Amino acid sequence: MPDVITPATTIERLPIYYRCLQRLDKHGVEVISSKELGEKIGIPSTQVRKDLSYYGEFGRRGVGYEVSLLLKYLRKILGLENEWKIVLVGAGNLGQALVRYQGFRKLDLNIDYVVDAAPEKIGEEFSGIEIEDIDNLEDLIEEEGIKMGIIAVPPEVAQEVADKLIAGGVKAIWNFAPTHIKVPHDIQLRNEDLSIGLISLAYHLT
Structure with missing residues (x-):
């Protein structure tokens, strides 16, 4: 978890990233750049990188993000690994x-x-x-x-x-x-x- 306070707007976007990545994973997309991910949810690539940087370094420069891996990390960050009643x-x-x-x-x-x-x-x-x-x-x-x-x-x-x-x-x-x-x-x-x-x-x- 991040050591600094994460902005509320970033927290609000995390489920949007997660839902988008779910669709990408379902369609067999293996890697996506911050630019492509930003375009899909309507925000700049710089914002994508900034949002995710609060939780770690998930992407590779010049390559992008591994969809399945980022999906796994976001699932943990969002608490979706737990079975909430x-x-x-x-x-x-x-x-x-x-x-x-x-x-x-x-x-x-x-x-x-x-x-x-x-x-x-x-x-x-x-x-x-x-x-x-x-x-x-x-x-x-x-x-x-x-x-x-x-x-x-x-x-x-x-x-x-x-x-x-x-x-x-x-x-x-x-x-x-x-x-x-x-x-x-x-x-x-x-x-x-x-x-x-x-x-x-x-x-x-x-």
Whole structure:
């Protein structure tokens, strides 16, 4: 791991590099230059080299990067070698879409558990996952060693759900509820407000 603080923008690009390299590897590409890699994801070659230099020297001058080797290193850097157990709270339309999204599986990140508060949904199954009662959430997290949680519930109950996730032992939360939630400093939180993206586009079109 790097000895200096890695910029947040670099960290955000690492999954993009990884996904691009996965496609290249699938198509039998063995070596790629920083220029070619940068062109594929829309950034300068100098930025590619700078981003990767935070984690080591992976390329060879005048040759480029070995795709399979760089893919292996990025997999380790991104923590994808670990088998993370993930729980989703909220089995509505958004929650079901997240469970069915194939992109997570390609990264070996699978939503293993789904919980909901609606009595009529508990016990139902979709995509091979049985919906469990939210009242058992904390016990489920503790028993299964779950470290990642996804919130896909109405905004008025998002904080309560976050508190339950944290109480159970979750260390990282991906929040899709369009509201601000508070978590302790040692909990990793990512907010994903889908409406903001559309509003931003509307603003720029005005």
